[in-house]
Amino acid sequence: MTDARATDGLPRVYLMCPPEHFAVEYAINPWMHPELPVDPELALKQWDGLRQTLLGLGHQVHLLPARPGLPDMVYAANGAFSVDGTVYGARFTHPQRAPEAAAHSDFYRQLGWRYVRPTETNEGEGDFAYLPVAYGGTILAGYGFRTDPDAHRRVQETLSRPVVSLRLVDPYFYHLDTALTVLDDENVAYYPDAFSAGSQRVLRQLFPDALLADRADALAFGLNLVSDGRNVVLNSGATALADRLAAAGYRPHLVELGELHKGGGSVKCCVAELRG
Numbered sequence: 001m002t003d004a005r006a007t008d009g010l011p012r013v014y015l016m017c018p019p020e021h022f023a024v025e026y027a028i029n030p031w032m033h034p035e036l037p038v039d040p041e042l043a044l045k046q047w048d049g050l051r052q053t054l055l056g057l058g059h060q061v062h063l064l065p066a067r068p069g070l071p072d073m074v075y076a077a078n079g080a081f082s083v084d085g086t087v088y089g090a091r092f093t094h095p096q097r098a099p100e101a102a103a104h105s106d107f108y109r110q111l112g113w114r115y116v117r118p119t120e121t122n123e124g125e126g127d128f129a130y131l132p133v134a135y136g137g138t139i140l141a142g143y144g145f146r147t148d149p150d151a152h153r154r155v156q157e158t159l160s161r162p163v164v165s166l167r168l169v170d171p172y173f174y175h176l177d178t179a180l181t182v183l184d185d186e187n188v189a190y191y192p193d194a195f196s197a198g199s200q201r202v203l204r205q206l207f208p209d210a211l212l213a214d215r216a217d218a219l220a221f222g223l224n225l226v227s228d229g230r231n232v233v234l235n236s237g238a239t240a241l242a243d244r245l246a247a248a249g250y251r252p253h254l255v256e257l258g259e260l261h262k263g264g265g266s267v268k269c270c271v272a273e274l275r276g
Contacts, residue, residue: 008230009227009228009230009231011059012059013060013062013274013276014054014060014062014274015062015063015273016050016064016076016270017063017064017066018047019047019066019074019260021066021070021073022038022040022043022071022072022074022260023040024036024262024263025096028094028264030171030172031264032262038262039259043074047260049255050233050267053233053253053255054233057228062274064079067099072096072097072100072263073100074263075126075269076270077124077268078097078124078125078269079100079103080125080272081125081128081159082108082113082272082273082276083137083161084159084276086158087108088118088122088159089105089108089116089117090104090123090124091120093121093146104124113276120148120154121146121148122147122148122155124272126175127142127176128140128147129180129181129188131186131188132185134186135206137161138162138163138164139155139156139159139161139162139164140164140166140176140180140182140188141164141165141176142167143165143166143167143168144169144174145174146174152165164206166180166195166203167195167196167198168195168196169195172219173191173194173218174264177224178194178269179195179218180223181225183227184229184230187209187210187211189210189213189241190203190210190213191213191215191218192212193215194218211245216240217238217241220238220241221234221261222234222238222241224265224266224267224268225238225267225268226267230250232245232252233252233255233267234253234255234266235255235261235266236256236257238254
């Protein structure tokens with residue numbers, strides 16, 4: 001693994017959506033239990049703690065206005081995937097989240113970016129990750145639960161980057177960003193058992209020095225993190241993974257997002273990267 005201590009993190013531009021209407025009103029993943037109460041004030045406080053952490057690290061954070069009736073809009077990463085100012089929009093699997101796509105479309109069109117409306121089911125950065133340097137710029141793409149593999153081919157044509165398809169097999173890791181994360185321009189961390197045997201072989205070939213997480217790390221949403229190449233913002237419950245990241249030369253920053261875990265997401269789910 002490249003020594004992250006040799007470089008500083010680069011400022012990033014992110015998009016977040018406040019959990020003003022956050023609730024668990026239905027169950028579309030194993031983490032969601034509508035019978036369990038949600039504390040809206042605590043959810044907003046924890047979300048703002050994440051936002052302040054990112055701002056404190058020198059990043060820009062744009063805000064997507066929350067819309068009534070869309071309790072999962074706080075998971076802003078799922079709304080689109082962008083590279084070099086071109087945006088491949090989301091087409092959500094479940095009808096409860098489908099209207100979120102229009103909110104993201106409006107945001108990117110107002111930025112003046114090229115927005116490509118999808119015909120294939122996909123959930124944005126939930127299932128797409130980008131390494132700008134590795135192999136000339138590579139997109140890792142998950143499928144198995146939410147994103148149609150046909151979307152991978154469309155993304156490759158739309159964004160002109162090679163796409164590596166990875167099959168997810170554990171329902172607790174229904175999005176790629178719960179099982180794999182990009183740490184810097186060339187390196188990743190992932191939980192092997194979230195992937196099929198064939199996809200594990202692909203990952204080993206592409207990233208022989210990757211940081212491997214165990215199931216406890218993954219179930220603590222440890223891999224659902226945001227990294228600028230040096231600073232890594234991750235869930236406070238993933239202390240073992242934080243120690244391993246520190247040993248590898250990264251700077252972990254732990255944030256508490258327990259209330260938002262009730263919807264099945266953590267740090268990365270709440271943060272979309274704007275790659276203009």
